[in-house]
Each structure stands twice: as structure tokens, then as C-alpha cells.
Amino acid sequence: MSTRREQFEEAVFPPIVALLVALICGDLLIMSYGQSPATVYRMLLEGTWGNAYGFGQVLYKATTLTFTGLAVSLGIRAGLFNVGAESQLAAGGFLAGVVGLALWPAFPLPLAILVCIVAAAIGGGVVGAVPGYLKVKFGAHEVIVTIMLNFVVLALLNWIVADHLHVSETLHTPEIRNGAIPRLDAFIQAFHGSAANLTIVIALIAAFLVWFHLFRSKRGYDLRAVGLQPEAAEYGGVKVGATLMRAMVLSGAIAGIGGINYVLGYKQYYEEGFAGGSGFLGIAVALVGRNHPLGVVLAALFFATLSQGGLAIHAFVPKQMVDVLQGVVILAVAMSVPEVRTALRRARKPVAA
């Protein structure tokens, strides 16, 4: 059994390695465009953490990514790879938007928000339940099912919105009548114009709850046991099927709640394509955050900074550079996890006499 320190090292080193690799790749890309890396990186930081608007945008993007990252990492803890966060996010946002549309305006706001959050969780949870059921009942691999389901759910939502529920000339639903989550600029003037809203508080609460569930509750213990070694967990009395099902529904529900950031907090309507890859980026966030809620929050901030930073440097280097760097970071973490583990364990092993 490895000590806490060893676990910490194995968790933290791969992202650091990946970050260095990404920095070098970034240097090469910037130089291929004839610019100075130092200047471009400084601009990237100034445009994100250096001013209130940029920082607000980072917080806004990090909020959605925290939800999708938590969703993916909770699945991985149970040994399930949820590649469906993209459609779960969209389904959650859609149901939140529909419920917000249906609620009468006199309904008290905090309660309305709560109802919308529950609707979002149901939307994402139902989409998550399908691969969970097919896995437990028929042994269908959740990776393929979630990928295929992404296309099915997005097409279904497209049909509902485009054929039945859109405001004419647009691809979004009418504005919600209740359940709008206040923006941060209502409290802090400096954030004016940025999309950051109070959903970020809900995201942090969600991160805490996921941590508590995984590491402080019996069901979370069961979930991790199933993820590490399903046969052993079964032998230890854990109901593996039910645990997998619960993990998949929970994962989908968390991703679904992420939809409120856009639908309740930013635009106040559901719009076709609002997920825009945040579900897939959730995989990157979970990976870099090493499937720990605290790591997920930090990784979400990192990827949000990268995404917003692309806009800040666009005058000098095409913002498409950050798309490349995202791919590089994911690939580098995936490659360095087994490598770092082997290297660390070899280094720790006492030298044979």
C-alpha cells in the first residue's frame, strides 16, 4: 500500500510534466508565427487574470467545466468512462430552460432556481441512465454507448427546438420567465459585462459534495471499490450493478446541472449548441485534475484560462493555438500517468543487495 505522500506524487507529477510539454509546444507554435513566446504568454495572462472582465469570463467558463469535469471524474472513480457529458450538459440545460419557461413569474426566485436545478439534474441523469442500464443489463461498453448517445440526444434536442420551441429566426427557446441566476456584476461592479454568475457558488458546493460523497460516505467507498476492483467489491458485499447504475446517473446529473450556467445564469434561454465542446473538455479537466474534486476545480480554471486566453492573444497569434495546446495537454497527461508511476515506483524500490 502506498503512502499518502506517494499517492500525492503520483497524482501531481503527470499534470506538471504535461504543462511543461504544452509550454514547449506553445513556444514552437508562437515562434512559427514569428512572435516572441514571452510576450504572448504575458498577454495571455494579462487578458485573463489581469483584468476584472477577463477574470470574470475565466470564472464563467470554469464553472461549466467544473461540472463536466466532476461528472467525468465521478464516473472514472467507479471505473466508468462517461464520454457523454456533452449531451448530458445539453439535456440538463434544455430541461432547466423549459421548466424556467413554464414557471409562473410570481414563484419565489430561490425556489424557482432550485426547481430548475432539479430539472437539469433529471435531464442529465436520464441521459446518463441509458448507458448505465445497458452496461449493467447487457454489458454494453459505456464509452461507445455514450458517444453514440451524444449524437442521438443532440439530434433529438435539435428537433424539439427547431421544429417546436424556437423563437422565429433563431435557434433558441423563448426567454425563461423565472429562475434566472444573478450575475456577479450585480454585486461587484468591476465584473461588468462578463458572463460570470452565481452558478459558480453552486459549482463549488457540487465539488464539495462530490468530495464528501466519494471520500466520506459509505456509498462513495463502495463506488471507489467497484472502480478499483469490481470482483473484489462484489465479494465484499457491494452490489456492483446498482453501484454502477447509481454512478452513471449521478455523473449524468452533475453534467446536466452544468447546463444552468448558460441557461439560467448567462442567456436566460436554451440555445442550440450552447455546450460547444464543454462536455468533451470535461474529460480533459477530469484527467488533469486527477479525478479529485479539488484537482478538477483547479484544472477547470486552467482550461478556462487557456480558452479565454486564446481571445486575448488573437491579435498576435491565432487563437486556434489554444485548441492545439488542449490536445497536447490531454495527450501528455495520458502518456505520463503510467510512465510517472513506473518511474516513481522504480525510484522508491530499495536497491537490491
Place this chain on the structure above:
Amino acid sequence: MNPISFVTQTLRIAVPYLFAAAGGVVAERAGIISLALEGFMLTGAFSATLGVHYTGSPWIGLLCGVFGGLVFGLIHAVATIRYRADHVVSGIAINLLAIGVTRFFLKLAFDSSSNSPRVNGFGGNQAWYGFDNPLLWMGLGVAPVLAWVLYRSPFGLRVRAVGEHPAAAASVGVKVGRVQYIAVAVSGMLAALGGVFLALDQHQFTDQMTAGRGFIAVAAVIFGRWDPVRAAIACLLFAAAETLQIQLQGIEIIPSQFIVMIPYLLTIIALAGVVGRAVPPAALGKTE
């Protein structure tokens, strides 16, 4: 609806799927999960466009496209074989990387964030319905050739052995890593040809022009139960559904979104085992 135009259009829509699905079959039969097909196709499409743009020759474009697919195939191979990265993660990363790299160089080479200028393609004689395009014939021929290689050649035997039971293959002297490297490299080149066909058929590269076709190919591989010919039939089936949707436009019998769902729903049903269980190669996705 004209039956001849239905068949010709189906075949033309099927070609990118046929190439990519063949690539998927090779890699997965060797035990490497192939979710990177989309990225291989996109890279192939972009490199081919670059090649044709600078030389004017579609044949050089084809070679450039294949080379682009080879490079990305090798990245996937190094990540999954040498570094034992999770195959699914590596595949997803390569898809994101391909989107990023093609966007970045689209901007660098053509100063555009949406599309390249017009480039030459193969054929183009209207009277031939696109059948004067050698790539189309290659696409239609790739599945039978691959079936022969997989089931009749020594290399194919090694690929299947490595995908089913790498330890047993290694014990009789098969170099597991080398076979997998070759299989994934070939997979990258084949899928890239699908992208080359797309770009040259449309005479330009557009951002994210593969639009999920790589995943339809993944669906075809699974629906075809990892067999080259059955996967090709699945490709034709999916392409026929798509053609139906295009040709029935205006006559609203079923909303188009439901026809879009067909390949994905069929794959989910096949995986759930409702009509005959889809069982993958035994060692698929294992990193030792």
C-alpha cells in the same frame, strides 16, 4: 426518386466511411481502440488540400493526405503502445489535436478561420456521376482487400492473434508491439484517405469538415462486428439512410433529425445484444 442517382449518391457518401471503417477494423483487430478516426480523417483532408494547393496535382495531394494520417496514426500508436496511455483518452485527445492543428495551419497557410481556397480534384466529368474518381474505386475496393489481408495473409493472422491474445502471440515469436504499430499506422493512413476523398470531392478544406463521420465509421466497425466486409455493408447502409434523407428533403415523412440518429441507434442496439451480440476482440483496449 431516381434509383440510379440514389445508388450513385449512396456510394459517394459511403466512400469516406468505407476508408475510415477499414482503418478502424485494422487497429481494433490489433487491440488498439480507434476513436481517433475522426482526427485522422480531418488531418488527411487538410494535408491533401495543402498538397494540391501548392502543387496543383491531386495525386500529390493524396500522398500528402496519407502522410498526414500516418503522422497522427503514429502519435496514437506511440501514446497507446509505447506509453500505455488509455486508448480512449488518446483517441479523444487526437481528435481535439487534429481540430486544433488544422485550424492553426488553416490560419497560417490561407489566413482564414473557415475554409481554404478552391483546389483541384479528381475527375469532374458530369456524365460520370463521380465515377471517374480513382479514389472512389479505391474506397469501394478497400474492404475486400482488407478482408483478404486479415484472413488470408500471415500479417493478418498476426494482427488477429495480437488483438485476441497478445501473450500467446508473443510466446510464439510474434513481435506484438511492432504488429500494433503497423496496424495503427495503416489505420491512420486508411482513415486519412477518407478525409482526402472528402476534401478533393468538395474542392476545398473547411473547418471541421469531417463533421462526425469518423464516429459513424466507429459505429460501422462495431455494427459490423469488427469484420471488414460486414463493416463495409454497415457503411453502405448508413450512407443509404443519409442519401434517403437528402433526396426526401421537402417531403416531410420523418423529420431529418431522426434519420441522422439511425447509425447511432443501430450501434447501441447492436452493443446491447438485442439482435446478435457485438463482441469485440478479446484484448481490445488493454494496456498490459
